[in-house]
Amino acid sequence: MDFERWKLFLLVSEMGSLSKAAVILNRPQPVISRHINALEAQCGCSLFYRTGRGVALTEVGEAILPRVRAMVEEAAQIMLDIKGQAGVPVGRVSVGLLPSLRIAAEFAAEAARLFPGVELHLTEATGGQLAEQVATGRVDLAFVLREPGTVGPSEEALLRLPLCLAGPAGDGLASRDTVPFRDLAELPLVMAKPPNPLRMLVEHHARRQDVPLRFATQADTLMMQKALVGAGMGWTVTSRMAVRQEVGNGELVAANIADPALELLLVLVRSNQRPATLAIRKIARLLSDLVRRLPDTDGEDAPPAYLPVAA
Template structure:
């Protein structure tokens, strides 16, 4: 099931002539069949996903093509692909389907509890803090809401937000100026991570100027943290000595544990690793911001607003503890 259109996976009831038709729909349900065929790349696969006969899928597409006066798909040896005309229609149909879903959900929610799908992304470090409590609270208090949880790096989640594949996500911001009107869930200091027992980390704090003397394990450009560190180094007249580039925190920690250099991370998650130690970077202290960002391409529903409120409430409890 695609994270883009989770609601399309549900089987559609059929009319007497076999065409898909929900009991009550804001848009012609044939356009939902069109979206499923685009996603599946095959009439057979779309029919299986929708629990419909292939003949009904073919009739639905043929009906749309007659209405449009243009072909929507061309057949290939492996399935179907959009025509140029179909590709032009696709983003507008996606938006129309999303708006129709929002209208239906809002009508239902207005009669009672919030209903519908909410897609939320979490950083790996946020998973143990939010995933369980959020899922259990939604299940208990909002039984009509179905959560779709996605785990990923901040850059991956940002991309999914921009593409409209998530309603919201817990992501990182490098400084206060990049936060805007997003809800700040936490402020976290950057730490220098190295092998346990390392003398550089013994005092629990490391001045920024000292970092220029150390072999560093950093993500490759254009990673936002790398860009920020490069800018800070230039501002303070420092030169960073990057010996290894590693784009995941897990990789950075493994290299640091083997004595290959020092990693810099927003969360000292390595504290649970007996091989690692950490020290807070100071003079100046460097902070990153954990924020709850929302997609500019997905409409706000009552369900998504309620889940947003729950995430913020959980953050307040975590901060209080």
């Protein structure tokens, strides 16, 4: 079967016009007409009605349209699989990024340079949302936050993220180098509602040390949390990574939490709902290498926003 002609059949049926299909393909309309006529001759029936305003599928054309679409898509996937097994990464890879991990532009540029046959789809969400999306297969790869000791065997811990108490510019408490965990008692905290890995970690240590916590506002997005803190509505416990830019700009201040020092792990997770294609594996390695370099590329931060994971 001539798959190129069947692909043309799909395009013409979508456009409803031979001339529009010719414009999209940058080919003369008579050439498009000849291919459609040849396809109809091969089938022994008409697939399109010709009208003064274009073309419309006949009953036969309507009946076979879903099967033709499935056949063409399967043929395209077979070619991608063949190329993948031949060592050429091709196909679509979806990646979930955290709002605080500002690597999208550098990552997309590097992926386009190294793997031109890979089509990237980037999405941004909270760690909890990304964990759900990667578990259900809506994204192939995602960054999530894990407590130390909870990383799964198929997950890759990339960085340690120190936690801090962040407050508005000029705040005396958050302007210190460190703040003992017990000083969080009764502070109006602006954090996400449970189940949130960071919130659950803070509450866990509060119970262990008998430190009463008070949550003034529950804001699920990092952007809202920082806006509320900057407006003087309270403090937040978050990673140094999450407020790195605002602290550098003087919009917020942040003190590392001590006694105990708290941290989360930045983890790369791959969905098990789809085979690990060569494209997915290559993109995962690129993401891993890029993120592991952050302690060196952003080494001017004091104190550091990123720490390497012990070997």
